[in-house]
Amino acid sequence: MQLQTASVSDVGGRTRNEDALATWRHAALFASVVADGAGGHGGGDAASRIAVDTVLAELTRVASAGVALTGPNLLRVLLRANDAIIDVQERDRDLAQMRSTAVLLGIDEAAGIAAWAHCGDTRLYCFRRGATVVQTQDHSLVQSMIDANLLDSRDVRKHPRRNVLFSALGTADDLSIAASDEPFPVAEGDAFLLCTDGFWEYLDESVMIDAIGRAKTPAAWLDLMVAHLRAAARPNHDNFSASAVWIGDASQTTVMWGDGGG
Numbered sequence: 001m002q003l004q005t006a007s008v009s010d011v012g013g014r015t016r017n018e019d020a021l022a023t024w025r026h027a028a029l030f031a032s033v034v035a036d037g038a039g040g041h042g043g044g045d046a047a048s049r050i051a052v053d054t055v056l057a058e059l060t061r062v063a064s065a066g067v068a069l070t071g072p073n074l075l076r077v078l079l080r081a082n083d084a085i086i087d088v089q090e091r092d093r094d095l096a097q098m099r100s101t102a103v104l105l106g107i108d109e110a111a112g113i114a115a116w117a118h119c120g121d122t123r124l125y126c127f128r129r130g131a132t133v134v135q136t137q138d139h140s141l142v143q144s145m146i147d148a149n150l151l152d153s154r155d156v157r158k159h160p161r162r163n164v165l166f167s168a169l170g171t172a173d174d175l176s177i178a179a180s181d182e183p184f185p186v187a188e189g190d191a192f193l194l195c196t197d198g199f200w201e202y203l204d205e206s207v208m209i210d211a212i213g214r215a216k217t218p219a220a221w222l223d224l225m226v227a228h229l230r231a232a233a234r235p236n237h238d239n240f241s242a243s244a245v246w247i248g249d250a251s252q253t254t255v256m257w258g259d260g261g262g
Contacts, residue, residue, distance in 0.1 A: 001109040001186070002249055003030055006219035008226060009241035012198055013233070018044030019196050019241035020052040026063040028110035031055075032243045035102040036122050036196040038168070043098030047085050051100045051169050054081040059106075069106030071179035074117035078102055078169065078177050082119075085170035099168035103136065103194050105245065107186065114186050117179035120168045123200055125193040126184075127212060132205050134184070138197075139167035139176050188248040191221070198238030202229040218244035 011017040018037040024030070035051040037044030058077045059069075067073055081102065089096045101120025107113070116124050118136045126134035167176035191212050203225055211228070215221035222244050229240060 001112055001247065003107065003109065004218050004246040004249075005032070005244065006217065006222050007032075007241075007243040008222045010226070010239065012239045013236040014239055016042070016045060017239045018048055019198070019239045020045070020048035021194075021241050021243055022052050022056055023243065024056050024059050026060065028108060029059075029063055029069055030107045030109060030245075031059050031069065031105060032192075032194055032245055033102060033104045034122055034194040034196060034241055034243055035100045035169075036120070036198070036239070036241070037098065037100040039095065039098030039170075041094040043095045044100070046088070046095055047098035047100035047170055048102075050085050050088060051078075051081040051102050054084040055102070055104060069108060069115055070183065071115040071117060071181060074104050074106050074115055075177050075179040078104060078117050078119055079175075082169045082171065082175060082177075086172055089170060099170040101165070101168050101196070105192055105194055107245070111183075112186055113183040114192070115180045115183060117177055119175070119177045120165050121197045123193075123195055123197075125195075125205070125208065127191045127193070127209055128187060129189065130209055130213075132209070135205070136178065138165075139178070140165050186247045190247040191218075192245040192247075193242060194245075195242035196238075196240055198240035199225075199229065199242045201238070202232040218246045221246075 007021055009019050021034040023032045033052055033055045035048035037048030055077055058080045101122040103118040103122045103124045105116045121138040121140050124136045207228055211221055211224040215224055
């Protein structure tokens, strides 16, 4: 299996970038993590960096112990990141309110399977032949309204309380982390996207899918989406970050998307 990856992280219309991201490899194992921090006194960027650094260290530990990158195990990795943020909160009063969302993708290239875990409204998508086959569900007020049939999913991006979260790393009580249940078989041409809310806020899934068919590489895919984001964004818009992971030879991905990617 061949993986092609690319990432972008931008301050947007703010003065400080509170997002963090990274990729990780160990033999046939690959992982990508994206985090979006919040909190005063520089707490947001501290929280997201602690989350990412802890995830990387914990992935190395579990991989060295021969532990598979299953959904439940990735959930445990994010729990460890939660503990690390709380440890710093307790030592530094200025960082007591820092929090971070996070999404973590793990791929076993030898087995051809993927798994993921997430907390908050930083999302993971998997697109396959012009369709969305995976989309994580936000831990947010508007998602709860969608679940209760009080809000249409089309209205999420413009809802005035879209940023109200029910869960984020750095929480001692009532923490919710979701993870994939079963191993997810990946296929040639699959395109994974991990992104913060500052990224997906301005990009309908149809725009994401259309851009795949017009891009020859994951980096070009991100460039097309960022161009759309910048054209649509409000002044002083949020930081935005995203990581793209394509399965298979990048030169073949757009061919496989010929009838569905635009």
